[in-house]
Amino acid sequence: MQDLFTSFSLQVNNRVYIKNPESSALGRKIVESSINLIDEVGFEAFTFRKLGLEIHSNEASIYRYFESKYKLLLYLTSWYWSWMEYRIAFGLANIPAPEERLEKAIKLLTENIELDGSFEHINEYKLNKIVIAESSKSYMTKEVDQNNKEGFFAGYKQLVGRVSDIILEINPTYKYPHMLISTLIEGAHHQRFFAQHLPRLTDAVNGEDAIIEFSKEATFKAIGAKWPSK
Amino acid sequence: MQDLFTSFSLQVNNRVYIKNPESSALGRKIVESSINLIDEVGFEAFTFRKLGLEIHSNEASIYRYFESKYKLLLYLTSWYWSWMEYRIAFGLANIPAPEERLEKAIKLLTENIELDGSFEHINEYKLNKIVIAESSKSYMTKEVDQNNKEGFFAGYKQLVGRVSDIILEINPTYKYPHMLISTLIEGAHHQRFFAQHLPRLTDAVNGEDAIIEFSKEATFKAIGAKWPSK
DNA sequence: GCAAATATAATAGTAATACTATCATAAATG
DNA sequence: CATTTATGATAGTATTACTATTATATTTGC
16 A cells, blocks of 8 residues: 555645645645644644745745645645545445445544655644644634635545445435534544543543544444444 | 523633623623624634724723633633533423433534523624634644643533533443533534535434434434433 | 746735733722 | 722834745756
């Protein structure tokens, strides 16, 4: 899988950038360092000026790739969801039983992400932390409808749709597959944040990943099915 | 209930403000107009300068009540959770069956909020919209641990704890009551936002409030109980 | 191998933001 | 009625989120 990915780049809506950052060394450096910097200082304190200093380049040069730091955040989150969909597509290939596919999808969606090194300039571990802590800032804005019209959330919606389809395979009468999956994804992200910063909002259980277990259990019970590994 | 509230003010951690806005006409005006203005322009575009113009007062005067717009947001969200806990305390009083109490609590936590006029200077309808769209910006910050230490999220944690206790009354062996409730609250908020702006992430069902139904169903199934109104 | 196109760097500039400081005036209180 | 306290008016600072201009590399097409 490593080799499959190395000469492979994920698709991101081309309206989130002015110039494709994948197309040049500087562009990749911008993406790579923005992940480090946002992870380090948080999105509010992150500026193109600081990023320019960090990569020994120029603020104005960064603006030739991204219109604003919000667009850069949209780029990062879109990339993430596109990556997640590939992980799921590969992970579920050749699993015939929809219950098993669903269980695997839930695991992939809710597990802790580790650095996997498939993409040289993207640190998936840090990107996951950014998506958890900052991604709501990319859609909880006054521009959400405009951005939605331009297709900036297409990847996320497609991912939710795909996993919902598995639910409908298992239980075609379940009424809320999209709600369930989007709640699950956002919920697991929130729980990872809470576990670190507001533990009273979670329930840590030793010796297991409580967030994955909770997610699986809640999902399968909601649709009235048994999950394979139980 | 209206009369119970009129001479009644909700408790907010006194470290989120410099001077208690409940203590003066200007303070109440600041709170009232900040709700209108944040609802109108969004939290990013909201500034104390604009708020000063709006209320024909002075930027510097507002800074005498709140250290920053983030603290003001913390004030608003703390007030909201404190209000929600009162709604639940009143709403569940005299209901002996824990299943019924849980069902009522879920309804109160996830329903659409309407203006109820119990507090002259607070528009609960708009405040609910603000909490849905902006509250994550009050804790998804680099200062979260510091803020947590100072007790800024105590109201929210207490609310989650209280509802979790009802779950444990119904099913003392359920392992994830806090996760379930915090996921439920955040999830329902997200769903209300998605329903308006990103409907492909939800499932609208005619003639019912799908978000409340989904929340009840998922919660009771997760803990292995039947909900009374079913 | 060189001209022309293109990308990047360096610098400067602007309006707005998120404050702080100072001083004057108005309102409340003892 | 004097004094404390709250508010208003104004100004000032560092930073942000850009845009514009010009100079210098780097790439490419012939």
